[in-house]
Each structure stands twice: as C-alpha cells, then as structure tokens.
Amino acid sequence: MNNDDKEILEYKGKLKYQFLRMKTGISEVMHHRKAQKIVVTYLITAALLWILFNAFVIPDSYAPVKIIFQLIAGTIYSLVATIGLLATLVLIGTPKGAYQINEELWRIGLTNHAGESPLLLRRYTISGEVDTTVLEFDMNGIPLPKWQDEQERIETALDVYVTKMKLGKNKKRILLHTVAGNAGLPEVIHWKDEYLSKNDFELVLGYSFGERLKINLAKVPHLLIGGSTGSGKSVLLKSLLMQSIKKEAEVYISDFKGGVDFAPIWHEKCTFITQESALLDTLTAIVQELENRKRLLKEYGCANISEYNRTNNTTLKRILFACDEVAELLDKTGLPKEQKELISKIEQHLSTIARQGRAFGIHLMLATQRPDANILSGQIKNNLDYRVCGRADNVLSQIILDNTNAADKIPKDSQGLFLNHEGVLFRGYLFDEKNAFTEGKKG
Ligand SMILES: Nc1ncnc2c1ncn2[C@@H]1O[C@H](COP(=O)(O)OP(=O)(O)OP(=O)(O)O)[C@@H](O)[C@H]1O
Ligand SMILES: [Mg+2]
Numbered sequence: 001m002n003n004d005d006k007e008i009l010e011y012k013g014k015l016k017y018q019f020l021r022m023k024t025g026i027s028e029v030m031h032h033r034k035a036q037k038i039v040v041t042y043l044i045t046a047a048l049l050w051i052l053f054n055a056f057v058i059p060d061s062y063a064p065v066k067i068i069f070q071l072i073a074g075t076i077y078s079l080v081a082t083i084g085l086l087a088t089l090v091l092i093g094t095p096k097g098a099y100q101i102n103e104e105l106w107r108i109g110l111t112n113h114a115g116e117s118p119l120l121l122r123r124y125t126i127s128g129e130v131d132t133t134v135l136e137f138d139m140n141g142i143p144l145p146k147w148q149d150e151q152e153r154i155e156t157a158l159d160v161y162v163t164k165m166k167l168g169k170n171k172k173r174i175l176l177h178t179v180a181g182n183a184g185l186p187e188v189i190h191w192k193d194e195y196l197s198k199n200d201f202e203l204v205l206g207y208s209f210g211e212r213l214k215i216n217l218a219k220v221p222h223l224l225i226g227g228s229t230g231s232g233k234s235v236l237l238k239s240l241l242m243q244s245i246k247k248e249a250e251v252y253i254s255d256f257k258g259g260v261d262f263a264p265i266w267h268e269k270c271t272f273i274t275q276e277s278a279l280l281d282t283l284t285a286i287v288q289e290l291e292n293r294k295r296l297l298k299e300y301g302c303a304n305i306s307e308y309n310r311t312n313n314t315t316l317k318r319i320l321f322a323c324d325e326v327a328e329l330l331d332k333t334g335l336p337k338e339q340k341e342l343i344s345k346i347e348q349h350l351s352t353i354a355r356q357g358r359a360f361g362i363h364l365m366l367a368t369q370r371p372d373a374n375i376l377s378g379q380i381k382n383n384l385d386y387r388v389c390g391r392a393d394n395v396l397s398q399i400i401l402d403n404t405n406a407a408d409k410i411p412k413d414s415q416g417l418f419l420n421h422e423g424v425l426f427r428g429y430l431f432d433e434k435n436a437f438t439e440g441k442k443g
Contacts, residue, residue: 013116018090020138024121025093035092042088046081053077095123101135104157110150112141121173132209133160135176136168147174161425163209179209185417191431196243200306201318201361203243205236205388206418206426213426215240217318218306220386221358224376225367225418226400227390232416233367234261234324236388236428240365242436244320245269252286254279254323261324263433276342279329283349286319286362290353293360305361318361321353327370330377347377354383369396387421390414 028035053073098120106117122136135158139147144167147154151162154176164177179185189207197204201217215223223240227233241251251270253259259272266272273279293305293316302308305316323329330347332340353362366384368376376384389397389406391414397406406419416428 009114013114017119020119020121021090021093022086023093025089025091028092029089038092039085039088042085046084050077050081093121095120097123101158105154108150108153108157110142110146110154116140118142118174126177131179132163133178133180135178137174137176139172139174144174161209177209185209185425185427188416188430189427191239191242191429191436193246195429196246201244201247201249203240203247204429205240205420206416206428208424208426213420213424215386217363218304218358221362222354222364222384223366223386223388224381224384224400225365225388225390226392226396226406227367227369227418228392228396229369230415231369231390231392231410232418232428233369233390235416235430236390236418237322237324237365237367238262238433239429239431241270241320241322242431244318245437247318248315249318249320252282252319252321254282254321254329256329263436265434265437269437276329276339276346280342280346280349283321283346283353286321287349287352289319290356290360290362293362294356297359304359316361318363320363320365321350322365322367324367325369326366327368327372327375330375331370331372347380351377351379351383354380372399385421388418390416390418 025035029039054070101120102117105111106115111117118137118140120135120137122134124134126132126134144165147165151165155162158178160178160180162176162178164175166175166177167173168175185207195204195212197214199216202214203217205213205215207213225233225236241253245251252273253262253266253270254273255261256274256276258274259267262272271282273282293308296316297304297308300308300311302311305318309315330343332343335343350364353364357363364380364384366376366380387400389400389410391410391412392400392406394404394407397404397408400406401419401421405423409419409425410417416430417425418428419425
C-alpha cells in the first residue's frame with residue numbers, strides 16, 4: 001500500500017466515524033429530551049439569523065436584483081445551516097471523552113488490520129447499588145475474542161473494571177459494562193437473611209458489580225479459599241457455613257484452636273473437631289456415610305441426592321466439612337512417623353470426598369493462607385473446582401487461581417475482597433456472628 005492509498009483509507013475511516021457519530025446523534029435526538037433541546041435551539045437560532053439577515057443585510061433595491069441576491073444568499077445560508085446541523089448531530093453523537101478513549105485503545109493495540117481503533121459511540125450510566133457505566137463501541141472489525149483477550153489491558157488503559165462484555169443488537173457493536181476500578185465495590189456490605197438463596201444448594205459468596213455471586217454446590221461441590229492473613233478468609237468461610245446451616249445442612253468444622261474463634265451459638269449449630277484423632281474418626285464416618293449414600297442412590301436409581309430426596313420425599317441432609325487452615329493441618333514436615341500416618345489417612349479421606357462427594361451431597365470448604373505448593377495433594381486440589389483468593393502474593397495467587405490476578409488486582413490493604421477462578425471480583429459479606437442465627441430460617 002503506498003502513501004496515497006493509506007491517506008485515502010484514513011480519510012474514508014474518518015468519514016465513516018463521522019457518519020456513525022451522526023447516526024448516533026440522530027438516534028439520541030429521537031430518544032432524549034436533552035438532545036432534542038439542543039437541535040431545537042440550533043434551528044431557532046438559525047431561523048432568527050435568517051430573518052435578521054433578510055431584514056437588515058439584504059439591500060432594499062430593485063426587485064429582480066433583490067430576488068437574485070436573496071436566492072444566492074439563501075442557498076449559501078441553507079448550505080451553511082445544514083452543515084451546522086450535521087455538525088451539531090455529530091457533536092451530540094460524540095460521547096464525553098470519546099477521542100481520549102479511542103486513543104487509549106489504539107495505544108494498547110486494540111486495532112483492526114488497518115490499524116484503526118474501535119469507535120466509542122455511546123456512554124451512559126445504569127444506577128444501582130454500584131453505578132455501572134456502559135461504553136458502546138462500533139467494533140470496527142475487531143472480533144469479540146480479541147476484546148476478551150485484551151480485557152485486562154482495556155481495564156488498565158481506561159482505569160475501569162469490566163464487569164460484562166456483550167455484543168450489541170447488530171453484532172457490529174460491543175457493550176462494555178464498566179465500574180471505576182475497585183472503588184466500585186462498597187467497603188463493607190452487611191449480610192441480610194433475605195439474600196439467602198432458595199435454590200438447592202446455592203450459597204451466596206458475596207456481591208459483585210450489580211449482582212450477587214453464587215456458588216451451587218450441587219454443580220460445583222467443593223471450594224478452596226486462599227488469602228494472606230487478615231484478607232477475610234475466615235469471615236467468608238463462616239458466611240458460607242452460616243448459610244449452609246440455615247439451609248439445614250450438617251456442618252463439621254475442623255478447628256484445632258478449640259473453636260474459640262466461633263461465638264458459642266456456632267457450637268450449638270455444628271460439630272467442632274478439635275483434635276487430629278477425632279478428625280480422623282469424623283472423616284471416617286463421613287466417608288462411611290458417602291458409601292451408604294452411594295448404595296442407596298444405586299438402589300433407587302437416582303443420580304444424586306436432590307433426585308433421591310425428591311423421589312422418596314425425604315431429606316438426606318447435605319454434609320459440609322470445613323477446615324480454615326488446611327495447609328497447617330496437612331503439613332507433615334518434621335512430624336513423627338505415627339503422626340504422619342494419621343495425617344496421610346486424613347488426606348486420603350479428604351481426597352475420597354473431593355473426588356466422589358458431589359452426587360452424595362458431601363462437600364469440602366477449605367481455606368489456607370500458606371503458599372506451599374505441595375501441601376494440598378493434587379488429588380484434593382484438582383477436585384476443588386471453585387477457587388477464591390483474597391489479598392495474596394504472586395505465589396499464593398498462582399497456587400489458588402493459577403494466575404497472579406489476586407496479587408495484581410486486590411489492593412494490599414483490602415479485607416473481604418476476593419477474586420474467583422473466573423476472574424470475577426467480589427466483596428464478601430460481613431455479619432454479626434453472635435446474632436447470625438437469630439433471624440428466621442429460610443431456604
Ligand atoms: N467481607 C468483609 N468486609 C469487610 N471487612 C472484612 C470482611 N471480611 C473480613 N473483614 C475484616 O478483616 C478482618 C480479618 O478477617 P478474617 O479473620 O476473616 O481474615 P483471615 O484471612 O481469616 O485472617 P487469618 O489468616 O489471620 O485468619 C475481620 O476481622 C474484619 O474486620
Ligand atoms: Mg482466619
């Protein structure tokens with residue numbers, strides 16, 4: 001391509017941009033009062049100017065001369081006024097900051113084969129618990145997968161967090177739902193019982209932009225929570241256990257600190273295991289129950305416990321096993337042989353539950369702050385499908401999420417802010433532990 005061709009292409013590109021902006025401007029005028037006011041003001045001003053021009057500028061001379069003069073002046077004036085109207089429409093169709101945004105996207109290389117960036121056509125706000133700004137672009141031939149691949153760079157370039165990316169109606173447009181960086185999520189969100197999901201067996205992890213983020217244990221049975229000390233793991237774990245108890249699950253908590261971190265009411269609602277030997281007994285009993293359920297489901301030809309409960313009009317309860325510091329528990333370094341064997345057996349049981357628990361309604365919720373790659377055996381870790389990580393360093397983030405996003409995106413002083421394995425940022429709920437169970441049971 002020579003320079004002339006390039007110039008022609010650039011010129012055509014610019015013309016297309018202006019045309020699209022004008023189209024957007026027309027659509028704005030058709031739908032929005034503010035745009036209508038601008039156009040009406042313009043038209044009135046133009047008409048007034050023409051009247052003034054006629055009254056004072058056109059000479060009051062011999063009639064044919066006057067008509068010719070009026071004709072020429074009128075043609076020129078109409079032309080100028082029309083161009084002015086089109087420019088006004090282009091202006092209306094140009095959202096605030098459009099040129100800067102286009103430039104930022106061009107800078108990060110979000111361009112088509114001709115090196116052109118997408119064109120911002122519309123920008124509007126959807127109010128909610130957190131305001132969302134929607135950026136509507138003409139994709140300019142840049143396919144959706146490229147936008148998705150470049151999401152992180154787009155977020156950095158525009159200093160926003162993209163919460164949703166979807167194609168517009170005519171597939172040439174893309175809508176980016178964005179909120180301003182981390183500021184988009186409130187510092188604290190208090191739990192309310194009305195948030196409790198009625199679906200079996202859905203738990204609410206927290207609040208993400210514009211929606212509650214949920215995990216359905218019937219589909220994704222086990223959860224791993226990571227995060228450095230003070231990141232909010234225990235609060236998140238407890239909020240999930242609290243919901244599970246309200247949904248009538250049987251909850252077992254392994255806590256070698258004797259459960260002191262839990263208000264007394266928790267001790268009435270769930271079973272605490274405070275020693276390793278007792279833990280082995282409990283896990284042995286849970287695995288035994290798993291085998292029983294396996295037999296039962298086979299006998300009745302049911303695929304999972306929801307189906308079994310429906311068929312038999314009964315309620316086999318879901319069983320949740322939680323351990324807040326699982327790396328501490330499973331770390332065998334420096335332990336005597338006997339102890340090592342005990343831990344190995346615990347590990348085997350956890351592994352059985354991780355592999356087989358889903359259909360039988362037996363679930364693991366494990367949390368850890370230690371970035372030791374080898375402590376959670378592959379058998380367990382690979383089956384903990386839902387991963388969540390709070391504030392963390394690169395190593396911990398990598399272990400939990402298989403990327404360093406938690407280290408990159410979660411500020412070092414944040415509490416209760418998490419990223420899940422799909423890259424969704426959310427704020428966990430804070431709740432008053434002592435009164436967590438005093439509200440009515442639902443679900
Ligand atoms: N969702 C949240 N919203 C606001 N603040 C929170 C949230 N979760 C936790 N916090 C704050 O962070 C503090 C620490 O939380 P938590 O005890 O859960 O951290 P942790 O990750 O378990 O730490 P450690 O590893 O030391 O046990 C809480 O006492 C609370 O003040
Ligand atoms: Mg903790």
